[in-house]
Amino acid sequence: MSTHTTAVTVPGQCPEVTRYLPWTDPQFRIDPYPYYARALAEAPIMRDDHDGSFVLTRYEDLMHYGRLPSVRIAPEWEKAGAWRVLLDMALGHDEPGHTRLRRLTSKWFTPKRVREWAETTAAITDRLLDGLGQDGLVDGSDLAVEVTHRTVCHILNIPADDHDEVRRKMRQAMPILSARPSQQDFERAEEALDELRGRTAALIEAKRKNPGEGLLGSLVAAQDRGEMTAAELLATTLFFYVVGHMDATYLICSGLHLFTRRPDLFDAFRENPDKHEAFVAELARFDAPEPVVTRATTEDLVIHGVHVPAGRSLRLMLGAANHDPAVFDNPDEFDFTRPPEQTRNLTFSFGSHGCQGRLLAEAEIRVVFERIAARFSRVELTAEPDIRNTDASRHYFTLPLRLHS
Known part of the structure; x- marks a missing residue:
C-alpha cells in the first residue's frame, strides 16, 4: 500500500463531495471558485457516493498522487462513452x-x-x-x-x-x-x-x-x-x-x-x-x-487518513489546485506580476x-x-x-x- 498520510481512516474525515462541490448546481458551474476555496480549507479529500470515486483539490496532493506509478490514466477512458476512441492515442x-x-x-x-x-x-x-x-x-x-x-x-x-x-x-x-x-x-x-x-x-x-x-x-x-x-x-x-x-x-x-x-x-x-x-x-x-482530470488507482492508497481502494477513480481538481492559497498568494486575484514560483499552474495537466x-x-x-x-x-x-x-x-x-x- 502506498501512503502519503498514515493516520487511521475515520469516516467523518472524508465528506461526501456534493456537500462542497455540487456538480450540477448552475451557480457552481458558472463560478466554482468559492466552492473550491471551502473545499481546499476543509476537505482535502472527498468521496462521491454516486460512483465511488474520490476527489482531491490541493496542489500538493495532485502533484503527489497524480504522479504515482500506481495511479493510471488508461482505465478511466473505458468509462468515457464515445470518448473511448482516445484509448488509441497518447492521451489514453x-x-x-x-x-x-x-x-x-x-x-x-x-x-x-x-x-x-x-x-x-x-x-x-x-x-x-x-x-x-x-x-x-x-x-x-x-x-x-x-x-x-x-x-x-x-x-x-x-x-x-x-x-x-x-x-x-x-x-x-x-x-x-x-x-x-x-x-x-x-x-x-x-x-x-x-x-x-x-x-x-x-x-x-x-x-x-x-x-x-x-x-x-x-x-x-x-x-x-x-x-x-x-x-x-x-x-x-x-x-x-x-x-x-x-x-x-x-x-x-x-x-x-x-x-x-x-x-x-x-x-x-x-x-x-x-x-x-x-x-x-x-x-x-x-x-x-x-478544471478536472480523472485517474484510476491500481493499488490501495491512504490519503489524509482515508483508505482509497485499488480500482477507484480519482478526480483531480486542477481548477481548485490553481487557487490553492498554500501555493498562490491571493489566489482569487488576477496578478500577472506573480513571482515565477507562483506561476506553475496545472491547467495543462502535469507529469x-x-x-x-x-x-x-x-x-x-x-x-x-x-x-x-x-x-x-x-x-x-x-x-x-x-x-x-x-x-x-x-x-x-x-x-x-x-x-x-
Missing part, C-alpha cells in the same frame, strides 16, 4: 505506449515550430480583424474558434473551413465528461463523435492520395512504416482536429471578457510587452478551461500527461491579444455572453464585443 495510454505515440507528434510542437505557427495565428487574426465593420462589432467566441481551428488545420495541412461544424459537434460531445452525465449526454456525444470520426477518416484518406507536408501526412507515413496502427492514426488525428482548438479558444474568450471588466488590465497588456507571456500564464491559472499543445495554446492566446491590442484601445461587452459550463469543461457560446479604435 500509460507507459510505454504513451511515449511511443507522443514521439510521433512531438517534433511539431517544439518551441521553434510553435514560433512558426504563431506567425500563422497572427496572419489569420489580422485577416479576420481586417474584415470587421467600422462599428468594431465581433463575437469573441467566433473569432477565437476560427483563429485556433485554422491554426491547427494549418499544422495538420488539411482544409480549415469547417470550424463552425466542428465547434457545434464538440459542444455536443463534451458534457459526457462531467461528473453527472445524463443518458442524453451519452447519446448526443455518440452522435457527435460518430460524425467527427467519419470526417477524420475522410481527411486521412484524402491525405493518403495527396500526402504533401504537415502533421497528418507525417502520421500517415508513420502508419505506413508500421509505427502506429490504423486505430491509433484515427484517434490521434481526431484529437488534434477536433480538440486542438478548445482550451485556447476558451482562454481567449476568458481574457477578452476580463478585458471588458478590467480595462486597466487591457491597458497594462498593451503597455508591457515584456509581460505578455506572464499575462497568459496567469490567465491559464485564473480560469482553467478543463508525462502534460498537454503536448500547451506551448501552441499559450502562443495563440498571446498573439490574438497582441493583434487586438495593436489596433484597438478598448474592449467593450455589448451584451451578456452565453456561457455554458459543466464541472469538467467551460465554454463560451457567445461573447458579443465592440473593439474600439
Whole structure:
C-alpha cells in the first residue's frame, strides 16, 4: 500500500463531495471558485457516493498522487462513452505506449515550430480583424474558434473551413465528461463523435492520395512504416482536429471578457510587452478551461487518513489546485506580476500527461491579444455572453464585443 498520510481512516474525515462541490448546481458551474476555496480549507479529500470515486483539490496532493506509478490514466477512458476512441492515442495510454505515440507528434510542437505557427495565428487574426465593420462589432467566441481551428488545420495541412461544424459537434460531445452525465449526454456525444470520426477518416484518406507536408501526412507515413496502427492514426488525428482548438479558444474568450471588466488590465497588456507571456500564464491559472482530470488507482492508497481502494477513480481538481492559497498568494486575484514560483499552474495537466499543445495554446492566446491590442484601445461587452459550463469543461457560446479604435 502506498501512503502519503498514515493516520487511521475515520469516516467523518472524508465528506461526501456534493456537500462542497455540487456538480450540477448552475451557480457552481458558472463560478466554482468559492466552492473550491471551502473545499481546499476543509476537505482535502472527498468521496462521491454516486460512483465511488474520490476527489482531491490541493496542489500538493495532485502533484503527489497524480504522479504515482500506481495511479493510471488508461482505465478511466473505458468509462468515457464515445470518448473511448482516445484509448488509441497518447492521451489514453500509460507507459510505454504513451511515449511511443507522443514521439510521433512531438517534433511539431517544439518551441521553434510553435514560433512558426504563431506567425500563422497572427496572419489569420489580422485577416479576420481586417474584415470587421467600422462599428468594431465581433463575437469573441467566433473569432477565437476560427483563429485556433485554422491554426491547427494549418499544422495538420488539411482544409480549415469547417470550424463552425466542428465547434457545434464538440459542444455536443463534451458534457459526457462531467461528473453527472445524463443518458442524453451519452447519446448526443455518440452522435457527435460518430460524425467527427467519419470526417477524420475522410481527411486521412484524402491525405493518403495527396500526402504533401504537415502533421497528418507525417502520421500517415508513420502508419505506413508500421509505427502506429490504423486505430491509433484515427484517434490521434481526431484529437488534434477536433480538440486542438478548445482550451485556447476558451482562454481567449476568458481574457477578452476580463478585458471588458478590467480595462486597466487591457491597458497594462498593451503597455508591457515584456509581460505578455506572464499575462497568459496567469490567465491559464485564473480560469482553467478543463478544471478536472480523472485517474484510476491500481493499488490501495491512504490519503489524509482515508483508505482509497485499488480500482477507484480519482478526480483531480486542477481548477481548485490553481487557487490553492498554500501555493498562490491571493489566489482569487488576477496578478500577472506573480513571482515565477507562483506561476506553475496545472491547467495543462502535469507529469508525462502534460498537454503536448500547451506551448501552441499559450502562443495563440498571446498573439490574438497582441493583434487586438495593436489596433484597438478598448474592449467593450455589448451584451451578456452565453456561457455554458459543466464541472469538467467551460465554454463560451457567445461573447458579443465592440473593439474600439
